[in-house]
Amino acid sequence: MGNIPNYLYIFGGLLILVGVSISTVTFVQFYRKKRSIQITARKVYHYLGGILLLLPLFICVYFIPVAFYDENFWNAISVRYDDIKQSMMFFSFSLLGFYLLTASTSFFPHYNKYYNEIPPLLILSLFPGVANSMLVMIITNFINSDTDVKYLLFFFALCTYVYIITVRLSKRKAAYIGTLVAGDLNVLVLRNIFDFSYIKFEKIKSSKIYTILNDDLGILIGFSKDLIRIYTSVVMALIVLAYLFSLNLLSSLLLVLITGLILGFHYLVSNNYVKALHYAKEQREHYMDLVMGLASGFKELVLHGVKRSEYHTDLEGGSADYYNADLKTTNININKILFSDLSFIIAIGATCLMFPLIFNFSKELVTSYVIATLFLWSPFNTIINAVPQISQVQVSWKRISDFLHHTAAEDLVEEPLTLTASNINTVNHIMMKDVSFNYKPDIKNEDITYGIGPINFEADKGEIVFIIGGNGSGKTTFLKILIGLYKSDKGQILINGQKINYRFLGEYFSVIYSDFYLFKKIYGIKYERLEQVYEWLDTLGLADKVKIEHGSFSTLDLSQGQRKRLAILKSYLEDRPIYFFDECAADLDPDFKEFFYYELLPKMRDEGKVLISITHDEKYFDVANRCYKMEMGKMKELSKLEKV
Structure with a gap:
């Protein structure tokens, strides 16, 4: 507890530093005419409303020393308490200043719409991870200390409030950014299609255009929406790991080591998964070629039973090849996830059961460690499951990039001419x-x-x-x-x-x-x-x-x-x-x-x-x-x- 003032000064200073940096960059960009000024009643309403949303956090700051030090903390006269009071006041003003500085940038929107959405989303998405991590500490404190339950219930309710509000806001903003990404990627691909020379366009299969616009872009768009969830899980995992390190350094190091080995294994086997994904995409293109042939050449097929039968056989074969290839990628992914789950279960067993026996951990420490480790399960799974998603994104992005590179320099206009x-x-x-x-x-x-x-x-x-x-x-x-x-x-x-x-x-x-x-x-x-x-x-x-x-x-x-x-x-x-x-x-x-x-x-x-x-x-x-x-x-x- 003696280091709390130092931590508060450090965190408060970081908040002020980040807030000043963001506002400085904003005003420099405004000076360079990369941003405009836009003050509306709606923006002012949201700006002031954000201060009200921060009010429960200030109440929390007020009650933390009351719960963990002394119910008369704010009225008590003590040199030790005075230092803590000053640090908490500094932190509160730092938090308010951070909000006022960062939120004020909304009145100066960037001409690039992503600058207006992504930085606030990254900041906002920190809070669900922090709130979830705080729940771990509240529960372990309830089990292992004599803190008044009413304060713990208040902190629990507050963390839940912060989590619900910020998750809702961040998911809505992530969905909006996903929609922006979808629109921009579609426009990018279509704009490049219009830049193709006709003779090159003739050589492109219609099924390739369909799978890129429908499947590959869909994977990128889906990942853009899931990225914030992964980011929040990483934040939560880091905070819980920091808490675990505060409980016991050696067992936490073992847990981190095993986690690193699991991620390393995922990286090593990702080549097989990527190859399987590429093959599945190729089989889907082949199958879509057959489906489009059915639509375009139906009047030719419908005349003769033999032709219908042969084409139907090819369609069934193409369908089977595609779904078998897709099943292969799914099975590879299942094996990776099962290995990850098994590894993490072994890690929990080792750190929660074996280490207490070896190093004589107290029951209170074991209880706190088990609860924190189990809380780590959810973000860890999210991060592990993101690995195959990233592999899919890599495959889809390579396919889109290769497709866009069909527009070679020779297709560009050689002699500029103004047509009136x-x-x-x-x-x-x-x-x-x-x-x-x-x-x-x-x-x-x-x-x-x-x-x-x-x-x-x-x-x-x-x-x-x-x-x-x-x-x-x-x-x-x-x-x-x-x-x-x-x-x-x-x-x-x-x-x-x-x-x-x-x-x-x-x-x-x-x-x-x-x-x-x-x-x-x-x-x-x-x-x-x-x-x-x-x-x-x-x-x-x-x-x-x-x-x-x-x-x-x-x-x-x-x-x-x-x-x-x-x-x-x-x-x-x-x-x-x-x-x-x-x-x-x-x-x-x-x-x-x-x-x-x-x-x-x-x-x-x-x-x-x-x-x-x-x-x-x-x-x-x-x-x-x-x-x-x-x-x-x-x-x-x-x-x-x-x-x-």
Whole structure:
């Protein structure tokens, strides 16, 4: 008890030091314009309310010397008591000053939202661990001393109060931070996906994107929410261990040594667990590939019983492989946890039963030691169980990092160019000059097998250009190069005589692919064209089926031909200077095919658009101003006689 004033001065000084440091950093950041000033009634209310929440702690400080020294402590005249009184007053003012300094930083929010949330959460999360640890000391004091029970009950109630309040606040704040992390990680992954070049995106399996966004991000988000619970358990474990050391140094050292050995064992066997996790993730991706194949290719599978049966067998095999791999990781984890539990039980048995026999510990000491050690069980288990969680986080983070690294330097824009509405909307001439492209092999040193070029192509404002050719002649590859999905190996693409970086080419085009996807929301439209939309819906025979409400189609539950007509309307609303239709009329019935070639294309040509269409409809070749033929990766312009 004689060292209590010293401890109080030390703790009080630390509180003041930490409080002053936090407030100093805050004001330096404010001076450097990294923080703003924001004083609201809500913040003032919370600031003053925090002082009221501290009131029970000050009452506790008042009653501690009354309970453990003298019921007349504060009225007694004693030099020894005066020193303790001064130290307790210093500690109380230090605690109040710490709160006032740290809480005042909420009026100066950082522009980085995590700076505003994480430091207060770390401070707040100390209290549940401290409160829980105090319960151990209160219970052992009740058993081993003659302190008045009413004071112990008061301290017990106070610790419970602090624990409940701070756990609730810290868990709510941790959940909020988890939500922030979830949103930011999703945005980070999606932003990087949009930075991929299309040719790289083609090589990424849809199942990988799904498992990263759904599984790997979920693991990181879940861990971010559990991190505070682990942090609180570490605080509690350290305080209880400090209390154990105060009871008996040797047995506590043994307990720490065994705990260290257990954590070391976890680290050594974590490699097997990580390998099993990686394998389970790979099997899940394979299984998800099969599930997506079922969804995408159901009309092919449903036709033939043999095909259905074989695919069903593959699905069952993929499912079994994934769940067996997942079971293997679970079993490895179970073995690790059982070993930890057994080791800790042996440690408790040794320190609580063997050491008292060897060193003649008193019953009071044994009782205190057993209670404190049993209290240590819960935080210890939390820490041990966090080890496999950390392994899962490592695996998931590596998968996400590897995925994000697909965005290589070569994908970035090489030639900065400022595109304005005026130079995008005005295209007088587009030219492809000596352009070549070869598909790159996935395996190094593998020979290049196919490509197109050199290609020379041009089209002028107010022209309709047809691209014809057989399957495999290179028409689709030509489309992808012209609109910037692929980067050419040689040659250049010029618009109005200016070379355009391939990453910007798409800004000039509105494209309907042969395998188009129709979004329900209409993105990137020119709203001034909406005045004509219902006229066009009527013309396209869709007025009684679809409406445009709040910038979205009312339904997409349409036939393939009707969806194609809707895609044509969406393309028209985009109002880009160049239109590229990839076999756009293939799914249209004869009446609408006539409308497409004889009314829509000429109308858009008269508006000054450049219209390029891949087609096999020889009947309508006379509509085109130019006609190019693709054959074996080469392109040539057909004469009028050749068109006929």
